Amino acid sequence: MDVMKMPADLPDVNLNSNAELVLKKRYQRKGLDGTPIETAKEMFWRVAASIASMEKNYPSSPFKTKDLARTFYTLMTQYDFLPNSPTLMNAGTELGQLAACFVLPVGDSMDEIFDAVKHAALIHKSGGGTGFSFTRLRPKDSRVGSTGGVASGPISFLKIFNTATEQVKQGGTRRGANMGILRVDHPDILEFIRAKEREGDLNNFNLSVALTEKFMQAVEHDEEYPLIAPQSQEVIETLKAREVFELLVRKAWESGDPGIIFIDRINRDNPNPDQGEIESTNPCGEQPLLPYEACNLGSINLARFVLEKDGGIEVDWDRLREVVQLSVRFLDNVIDASEYPLERITETVRKNRKIGLGVMGWADLLYQLGLPYDSRRAIVLAEQMMDFIQKESRSASKKLAMERGPFPSYETSIYKEQNLGPYRHATTTTIAPTGTLSIIAGCSSGVEPLFALCFVRQVMDGEKLTEANSFFVKALHDQGCYSEKLMAEVIEKGSVRNMEFLPEELRSVYVTSMDIDPQWHLKMQAAFQKHTDNAVSKTVNLPNSATQEDIYKIYWMAYEEGCKGVTVYRDGCKSVQVLCTGEGQ
Ligand code: UDP
Numbered sequence: 001m002d003v004m005k006m007p008a009d010l011p012d013v014n015l016n017s018n019a020e021l022v023l024k025k026r027y028q029r030k031g032l033d034g035t036p037i038e039t040a041k042e043m044f045w046r047v048a049a050s051i052a053s054m055e056k057n058y059p060s061s062p063f064k065t066k067d068l069a070r071t072f073y074t075l076m077t078q079y080d081f082l083p084n085s086p087t088l089m090n091a092g093t094e095l096g097q098l099a100a101c102f103v104l105p106v107g108d109s110m111d112e113i114f115d116a117v118k119h120a121a122l123i124h125k126s127g128g129g130t131g132f133s134f135t136r137l138r139p140k141d142s143r144v145g146s147t148g149g150v151a152s153g154p155i156s157f158l159k160i161f162n163t164a165t166e167q168v169k170q171g172g173t174r175r176g177a178n179m180g181i182l183r184v185d186h187p188d189i190l191e192f193i194r195a196k197e198r199e200g201d202l203n204n205f206n207l208s209v210a211l212t213e214k215f216m217q218a219v220e221h222d223e224e225y226p227l228i229a230p231q232s233q234e235v236i237e238t239l240k241a242r243e244v245f246e247l248l249v250r251k252a253w254e255s256g257d258p259g260i261i262f263i264d265r266i267n268r269d270n271p272n273p274d275q276g277e278i279e280s281t282n283p284c285g286e287q288p289l290l291p292y293e294a295c296n297l298g299s300i301n302l303a304r305f306v307l308e309k310d311g312g313i314e315v316d317w318d319r320l321r322e323v324v325q326l327s328v329r330f331l332d333n334v335i336d337a338s339e340y341p342l343e344r345i346t347e348t349v350r351k352n353r354k355i356g357l358g359v360m361g362w363a364d365l366l367y368q369l370g371l372p373y374d375s376r377r378a379i380v381l382a383e384q385m386m387d388f389i390q391k392e393s394r395s396a397s398k399k400l401a402m403e404r405g406p407f408p409s410y411e412t413s414i415y416k417e418q419n420l421g422p423y424r425h426a427t428t429t430t431i432a433p434t435g436t437l438s439i440i441a442g443c444s445s446g447v448e449p450l451f452a453l454c455f456v457r458q459v460m461d462g463e464k465l466t467e468a469n470s471f472f473v474k475a476l477h478d479q480g481c482y483s484e485k486l487m488a489e490v491i492e493k494g495s496v497r498n499m500e501f502l503p504e505e506l507r508s509v510y511v512t513s514m515d516i517d518p519q520w521h522l523k524m525q526a527a528f529q530k531h532t533d534n535a536v537s538k539t540v541n542l543p544n545s546a547t548q549e550d551i552y553k554i555y556w557m558a559y560e561e562g563c564k565g566v567t568v569y570r571d572g573c574k575s576v577q578v579l580c581t582g583e584g585q
Contacts (some may be wrong), residue, residue, distance in 0.1 A: 004050075004069055007070070010045065010070070010073065012041055019441075019442060024036055027085070027088050029043070029093065030466070043075055043088070044073055044076050046093075047088055049092065050092030051073050051091055052071075060404070079442065081298060081299065082434065084437070090127060091337060094394065095126055096339040098296055101295045103282065103288075104119050104130055105133075105279070107218060111155055113137075117232035119530045121164055131282045131283060133139055134181065137154040137155075137157060140152060140187075140188055142229070155188060177379070179206050181207075181208050182207075182209060183209075184225075186227065187229075189209065192209065193248055197251070199254070201514050206259065208261045208281070208565060209258050209260050210261050224239060225239060247553060248260060249552045253570060254573060255573055256570065261562055262565060265562070265564055271351055271413045281565070285565050286358075286432050286532060288535060288564070289354070292345050295534075296331060296509055297356040298330065298334075298355070300360070302365040303361030303365050305365070306369070313370070315381075324393055325396045327393075350408065353407040354425060354427045360438045360446055361443035364443050366378055371509065372509050372511055381526055383527045383528075386429070397424045398423055401424040407423065407426055413528070421514065429531070430532065431447055431528055431536040432537055433445060435444050444539055446538070449511060454467065454490045468487065473543045475506060486574070499513040513541040514571065521539075522558060523561070526562060530562065540566060542555050
């Protein structure tokens with residue numbers, strides 16, 4: 001593909017050593033012998049130029065393509081904003097698939113099931129992750145008309161999807177990620193809840209149970225609820241809602257799986273109910289989508305939006321406004337530039353034009369502002385921050401609708417009725433985990449607190465990276481507390497909260513996820529969810545000593561606080577952790 005020539009005076013890109021490694025290994029284009037054929041600078045230019053070149057489709061654009069390409073380059077290389085990994089990997093290449101999130105339907109026939117397996121493989125190959133609901137499949141042991149035999153049920157098919165995934169590396173670089181969903185009223189729900197009991201089972205899947213409002217009411221009133229055969233809609237049996245809820249809690253306590261999503265709440269916010277129900281999210285849970293829908297994400301690095309004023313540090317709202325506006329234009333162009341492995345997906349995406357702008361570097365911002373993550377003031381700022389981003393992204397979407405037209409299904413969407421004026425996108429905001437993006441930008445991931453102030457990160461098939469938070473190191477220097485001995489202790493412990501010889505302010509501001517009471521984790525998720533169209537990726541971390549009752553409380557709180565789902569993780573409950581403190585390394 002032809003990419004606009006790189007200007008000779010384009011500034012170089014500064015990369016931290018972890019970013020350099022990740023980009024080289026996964027993102028820079030490679031030749032047949034596996035060595036990179038582009039530099040990191042060329043990579044960012046490839047992305048900036050190819051996304052900016054979409055302006056040519058819109059004669060009314062106020063931007064010259066060349067200028068916009070440079071602006072996008074600066075946006076990314078200053079680490080103010082990064083698009084999701086597939087955009088970085090594939091923009092301006094033959095593959096051209098730029099979205100991270102997909103949902104595919106799984107119908108109740110051999111044809112439909114294996115079509116979904118094949119489509120998922122194609123998506124994984126192109127760098128995307130897939131979510132599926134298995135709820136339409138007839139339960140285990142029910143009749144199969146054409147053979148006179150019995151059906152093997154959703155869980156046995158899940159295993160086939162899992163095995164197929166094992167063999168396909170995403171874009172040749174990472175293994176595919178999947179979400180498997182089953183509604184709580186499916187007759188095989190108990191087997192599903194136990195499906196990841198054994199270590200290593202369904203290792204390419206996150207599982208979530210879709211809880212209905214009716215089910216939650218039954219839990220609250222300690223009633224029974226019906227299990228319904230998906231085809232005949234017959235009631236097969238009834239279960240005690242509290243017993244099922246308690247089983248969910250127990251499994252989450254043991255292994256973190258399955259998570260839960262509140263499916264009716266997700267559908268209450270479905271902008272296009274005329275196109276059917278939302279049954280599933282993408283693999284990490286932040287993006288509910290219709291069947292055959294895809295969404296591209298992008299994240300603003302909040303750590304970069306501070307300014308010094310009157311001797312203090314404040315949020316730089318004006319610059320944030322500009323960056324949100326530009327990021328929405330960027331993500332809108334990504335939709336036009338992206339090629340999808342299936343025509344059905346192209347149609348659905350082009351009709352609804354969902355984008356998911358989110359944030360990363362939240363914990364780093366709080367460090368700079370001197371606000372403890374587990375404080376009322378941090379929660380208030382979270383709401384204010386996301387409210388601002390949501391409003392600005394909608395205003396950008398509206399401007400683009402004037403320039404380029406609204407999303408084609410706008411007329412039949414919920415916005416038409418609400419009389420809010422046309423938008424260019426059915427949704428604008430999503431908070432992604434930013435697992436790799438945050439490494440590239442050198443910031444804390446998504447809206448998560450830091451896992452540890454200094455830690456060893458396991459990435460890419462066992463490789464290890466050591467990192468110390470730069471704001472923490474600077475604060476130690478500023479307060480005259482820095483020493484090699486102290487750093488070694490921090491690496492070992494991961495936290496300073498109990499180091500009483502350090503100043504109180506340092507100990508309260510520089511918190512890590514394990515220092516934070518689980519209820520604050522949840523409150524933070526709820527604060528961001530309040531002003532996010534799609535959902536928020538967040539893990540509620542619990543200490544190893546947490547009880548099942550603690551998890552029960554968190555689940556209930558997630559329901560009451562308006563979250564769209566919740567994932568908990570009790571320290572040490574799985575043998576392989578993505579992030580580890582120095583202990584045991
Ligand atoms: N994703 C995936 N495989 C991965 C990581 C992520 O398919 O190994 C998809 C998945 O849909 C996930 C989404 O990308 O929900 C966003 O994840 P994240 O923000 O961590 O991705 P990044 O852009 O940082 O790589």
